[in-house]
Amino acid sequence: MREGGGQFLLIYILRRLALMVFVLWGVTLAAFVISHVVPADPAAAALGNNAREEQLQDFRVKNGLDKPQVVQYAVYMGKLFQGDLGVSLRTQAPIAADLRQFFPATLELTLVAVVFAVLIGLPLGLIAALRHNRAPDLLARIFALIGGATPVYWLAILALNVFHERLGWLPGPGRIDAYSLAPPVRTGLVTIDALLAHDPEVFVDALRHLILPGLVLGAFSAALLTRMTRSAMLEVLGQDYIRTARAKGLPGGRVVWKHALRNASLPILTVLGSLFGSLLTGAVLTETIFSWPGIGGYATSSAVSLDFPAVMGVTLVAGLAYSLVNLLVDLLYVGFDPRVSYA
Amino acid sequence: MTAAPMLASARSLFTDRRSTLRKLLRNPGAVVGLVLLALLLVAALLLPPLLGSPLEQNLGVRLSAPSTAHLLGTDQLGRDVLSRVANGARLSLGLGFTVMLTSLVIGLVVGLLAGLLGGWWDEALMRLTDIFLAFPGLILAMAISAALGPSLLNVMIAVALVSWPTYARLIRAQVLSLREREFIDAARALGAAQGRVALRHLLPNSVAPLLVQASFDVGSAILTAAGLGFIGFGAQPPTPEWGAMVSETRNYISQAPWASSTPALAILATVLAFNLIGDGLRDVLDPRSR
C-alpha cells in the first residue's frame, strides 16, 4: 500500500457504500411505483377462480391493499428495515423466508457454473491469445461468439434432450433423483448436506445433477471469459516489456505465467460483474427447465403470476447482490492495480 | 453562415465513413455479420408475402417433418414453421431497431445534459443511471414487463428502459473528455453557444463508440425480448414471436425438434450478426477500447 493511500481507500469505500445505499433506496421506490401500476387484482391472483367477494375483501384488508399508496410505501419501507420483505401473494409465505429457502439452490448451481466457466473460458482465451490468428484462435473466437448469442433456455432444452433423453449420459431435471429423499437441510447445498449426513450416494447423485445445468449456465459466462481473456492477453503480450523479456531469453512459459497473466488478470476482473449478471439472468431462464428450486424459478413464477411483492423482493435482492459484486470488483481492481487512483 | 460549416462537418463524416466502410469490409467477422444480416432482412421483408400464412392452422398435419409443402415443418397447430419464423424476423428486427433508437435518444439526452450542465444536474442524472444499472438487465425488464402486462409494446418499453443507461454513460464520458479538448475551448472563446458546440463538435466525434454500442444493443435487445417472450411476456399468441415460439414448442422437442430449434437458431443468427458487426466496427473505429 502506498503511504497515506489507506485513508483515500477508506473514503472511497465509504463513498461507494453510501452511493450504493442511495441507489438501493431509489430502487425500492422505483420497484414500489412499478408494482402499483398493475391492472390485476392481487387478491384475485392469490385466491384464485372460485373465491368469493368477501374473501377477496378480507384478503385486501389483511394485506393492507385498501390503504393509500403513500401509506403502503411507508409501511413497506419500515418493514424493509426490519428485513421483512412482505408476504408472497402466491405462496402465502414470507418472501424473505422464501428467498432464504430458494437461494442456496441457485448458489450451488452458480458456483458450479463459475467453475465450468473458468475451466473452459480461461484456457481457451489463453490458447487463443498464444496462437493468435491461427486455428485455435479462430475456434475459440467462434465459440465465444456463438456462446454469447445463443438463447440459453434453448440450450438447456437441447442439452437435456440430447444428453439425458437420447444419450442417457447425464441425469435429468432436479437436484437429485426423484426417488431419493434429500438429506436434512443444513447449508441448503445438497452436496455439502449429503456429506454432512454421511450419505455418499446422494452426494454423487447431486454432483451428477449439477453437471448439465452448470454447463448450460456457465456457457454464456465461458464465452464472455474467453473473449476477455483473449483480448487482455493479446494486449499484454504485445507490450514492449514482454518482448523485452522474451528477447532477454527468459523461458516462454515463465514469461506468460508470471508477467502476462498477472497483468491480464486486471481486465479479466472487470468482466466479473457482468459474469455475475449473466449468471443471474441465466438462472431465471433455465431453472424452470431443470426443475431447479432456486431464486430464478421463483422470480419467473412470481412474475408470471403477477405476484408483485415477490417480484419486488427478488428484484431488490438481485440488485443488492449485483451492486455488492460490482463494488467488490471495483475495490479489487483498485487494490490490484497500483496505477489506478481513486481519489 | 451556420449552414455551410454544418454541411462541411457532415460531409467530413461521410468521407471518413467511406474509408471506414471500406475498412469494415476488409474485416472478415464484420463481413460475415453483414451477410447474415442481409439474409435476415431478405427473409424478413421478402419471404412473408411469398409463403403461406403464419397463422393458418392445419390440425391434420401437426408436428410434421420438413417437406416440400412445409419447408421447415409444422408446429403443434399445423402452422408452417418457416412462415412463422420469417414473420417473426420482421417483428424482432423491428423491435430491435426501435428499442435501440429509443434508448439511444433517451441516453443521448440524459448524457448530454449531464455532461454539459455538470454540477448538481450531473450528479442527479448519474445517480438515476446508477439506479437503472443496479440490476441485471433481464431481471429489471421482467419486473417492468410484469408490472405493465404482457404485450409487445410493454416489452419494448421495458427493454428500452433497461438499455438507455449505457448510452447515457457513453455520451457523458465523450462529452467530458471532449470538453477538455482545445478546439472546444477555441470554439467557446470565439463565442459559440453550448448547444451549438455540442451539435457541431461533440456529436460527430462521439459517433464511433455510439455506433459500436448501438450494434451490440440491437442484438442484446432482441435476445432480452426473446427471453421475455419465452417466459410469457411480449407479443401475444398467435403472433409469431421467436422466444414465444421456442416456449410453445419446447415439449415437442423429441417429436418435432424443428419447431423449437428454427426460431432459436434464428435468434442466434440475428444476435450473432449484430455482434459481429459491432466487433468489426469496434476494430475499425475504436481499436483501443477492446
Added chain:
Amino acid sequence: MKRTVSASLSAPASRSLKARTLLALGLALTLPLASAQSARQSTLVIGGDFSDLITLDPGVSYEFTGSLVTGNLYDTLVGFEGNDLSKVRPRLASSWKVTPTATGSQIAFTLRSAKFSTGRPVTAADVVYSMNRVISLKSPSSFLLTDVANLKVGSVTAPNANTVVFSIPKTANPNIVLALLTFNVGGILDSTEAKAHEQNGDFGSAWLRDHSAGSGPFVLNRWDRSSQVALDSNPNAFRRSVNIKRVILRYMLESSAQQTAMNSGEIDVAWDYTPDAFNAALGNSKLKALKTSTFQMAYLGMNSAKGQPFEDPRLREAVRYAIDQDGIIKSLLQGLGRKVQTIIPLGLAGSNPALPYSYDPAKAKALLAAAGKPNGFDVDFLVSTGSCSGGVPCQDLAAKVQSDLAKVGIRANIKQMVNAELLTAYRAQKAPLIQVAWSPDYPDADGNGTPLADYNAKSLAWRNSWSDPAASKLAQSAAVEIDQSKRIALYKQLTELVVKSGPYAILYQPYKPVVTGASVVGFVRNANGDVQFEKIAKK
C-alpha cells in the same frame, strides 16, 4: 534436510489415505444398492407440477395438490371409495343417521375407534374442533361450511366421546353436507396437537402448513418447497398402507421432464402428460395410460349485458353452432375430453348428456344475419397463459376457437393475460368473450347449478351478466330438494333452459391423463382428484 524428511513421510501417508477414502467411497456406493432396491419397491414417486401447493392445513388447503395430499394425511367423517362418487361411504364415522328437525335437519355420526399419527385416539371433541376452526379461520374453503352448509360455531356438537351431531338449517341440504364433508375441509385433526402449536389464535395453521397431525394412512415427512413432498406410512392408521411405505411427490414442472423420467423409471406416476405424449404412452407396454375423469368444464363465457357483443341470445346460439367440438377433442386433446353441452358435469346425478348443437357454421351464419349482424362483428377474446384443462396449452385452444369463430364472421381478437388479470376482468363483468375452466366446489349438481344459473349467487352467471329469474328459481329449488327423482327432474329443466339461452359455450369436459409404470397397480384417481395411496402396490 527438513523438507526432504517430511516429504518422504507425508507422501506414502497421504497416498494410503487417498486410497482408503476411495475404497470407502466405492464400498459406500455399492453396498446401499441392495437395500436401496427394496426401498425403491415400496416407494411411490409421482412427478408433476405441484406448484399450486400452498399449505397442508386441511382446513385451509383449497388447491388440487393440497387436496390430493391432505386426503392421504387426514381422514374425513365420510368419503368416496374408488371411482364411485354417487354414494358416500363411512370413513372415520362408522355410521350416521339423518333426521329432520324443527329448524331443518340433523346428522348424527358414530365414530369408529381410530388413532392419530401422534398416538392419541380420535374423539368427537377433535371433530368439533376441526369443524369450528374451519369456520373461524375464514379460509378459502371455509365458505363450504359457512355458506353452503350454513353452519356456525356451535352447529357441531359432541354429546359423547364417539358421537358427533351436525345441526343443519332448512336452507341447506343434508345430502350436500355429506358430500361436502368428503372434502379436505372435513379432515379431522388432532386438536391437542394443533392447540399445542397455536400462534396468535391461528388454530395451529402456521405449524400445520408443513406438518401433519391426522389419522390418515400417511404422515408428512417433509415438504421442500418447489422440490418435493415426502410422506411416510402411518402405522396407527386404520386405512393402513400395506405395500407403499413412502410416497414422494416430486415437482417436475415440464411435461417433457416427466415423460423422460417415466421412460427411465425414475418416477412411477406422471401427472401432467400432454395429449400427444399420452397417445404415445398408450402404445407403450412399459406404461399404463389412464384416462381419469374430472368434473371440470372448459367453456367460453359470453357477456350478455346490454351493449355487450353477446346481448342477443341468437348470437350466443350462433357461437355454440360455430365451435367445432369434435375437432378440438380429436386433434387438440387427442381424445382426452368428453363432448358435453350442458352445465352439470357428466358423472354427477342431474347431468344431461344431450347434445342439441351440432357443428353447423351455416346455421351460425344464419343466426348472425337474423340478429342483424350479417357481416359478423369484432370482439375481444380473453385467454389465460399456461396450460388449460386436459393438458392443452391455452393459446392453442384459443387459436382454434378463434379460427372456428372467424369462419362464421366473428372476429375474435385474442388478448392473452395472466390468470390473475383474467379473473379480475371476469369478476368485474368486463370480459366480452372469455375462455376459462370451471370446477365445482363439491361433487354435487348444485356445485355447478347455482354458480352457473343463479345470477343472485354472484358467480359465473353474474360475471357474464346473465340474469334469468326462471333459471335462478330452478337452481335454488333444486339445491334444497331432498327427493332425488324430483331433483333430477328440476336439473333437467335447468340444463335445457341454460343450453338454449345461457351465456356459455361449453367446449369439453376434460379427462385428466395420468401415466403410470406398468408395475403400478391399484392406482385410481376419482373425478374429485382424490387418490388413495394406501391402495397402491408395485408388482
